[in-house]
Amino acid sequence: MTHSLPTRAFGGFLFDMDGTILSSIASAERSWTRWAEGHGLDVAAFLPTIHGVQSVETIRRLNLPGVDPVAEAHALTEAEMLDLDDVVPIGGAAEFLAALPADRWAIVTSAPKRLAEVRLRAAGLPLPSVFVTAEDAERSKPAPDGFLLGARKLGFAPKDCLAFEDAPAGIAAADAAGMTVMVIAETHRGVMDTRHAMVTDYRDLAIEWDGASLTLEHRI
Known part of the structure; x- marks a missing residue:
């Protein structure tokens, strides 16, 4: 399940949380x-x-x-x-996030910060240095506010950011922000009709980092 990956370089990556880097x-x-x-x-x-x-x-x-x-x-x-027993990472997410420079990625989630933090810890995933949660954005997804704030905190124009999403509301938010979108489909229960690049999870993805920008590649 792969549409052609974005071929251009990006300044930063922004990730939704639930359904995108972990499953709750x-x-x-x-x-x-x-x-x-x-x-x-x-x-x-x-x-x-x-x-x-x-x-x-x-x-x-x-x-x-x-x-x-x-x-x-x-x-x-x-x-x-209080219900965290089966909160798990999306396939390959931990390794993928670990390969990113800490100042080049953010999480943009509709979850409250306290819930987001406990879910990330339950899934064994790192807390980001740039963290946009329900308390931070004036309007929630599908409005672009969260993604625009995340890009601003990372220090990049929205057009220079790649947004990872799984849900229609989040995809619409990233679209409205003017970002390129990568759809993660591991938790989808049916086929999503989307014009965006889409992969099941992160296990077949790799990152090329040249010290200035990030490029998404297929893992060899």
């Missing part, structure tokens, strides 16, 4: 299933809507009577932080 789907869906059942929702129809966006936005758009989206999202975050 089982954990998240257990917590959200309990929440949805408690509010009488159709769980099967509801679960596909939770990925790639902030919890508070997921709850807010339901317009449930008598529900405080901020309080409910906080309670869900607390529940998810």
Whole structure:
């Protein structure tokens, strides 16, 4: 599952977290299933809507009577932080991140910072020096705010950044930011129709670093 990789060099790489460098789907869906059942929702129809966006936005758009989206999202975050048994890295992600210069990559996630940190540690992945979380961006994905902030913190124009994403909302956000997009498909349950380069995971990817820029290559 590979579309041609981007051939140009980039100043920095920006990564979504859930579904892109780690998988917390089982954990998240257990917590959200309990929440949805408690509010009488159709769980099967509801679960596909939770990925790639902030919890508070997921709850807010339901317009449930008598529900405080901020309080409910906080309670869900607390529940998810206690459910980490099967949070695992995407294939090859640890090695791929370790090969990057520390000042050339960032994480841009819709998760709250506390939840993001515990999930990264549970998956055995490093905390980045540039970390954009739900608290940092004025608008959540699919708005480009998080990716634009991440690029600014890295010190690069958006057009000189490669964004790694898995979910439609995140892909739309990176597109809107003017970035090149690399889609990671390990957690996809079906075939995604996308114009962007796409690979299953990082095991077949390598990085060429010339001291000034990064180029993505197929691992030999």
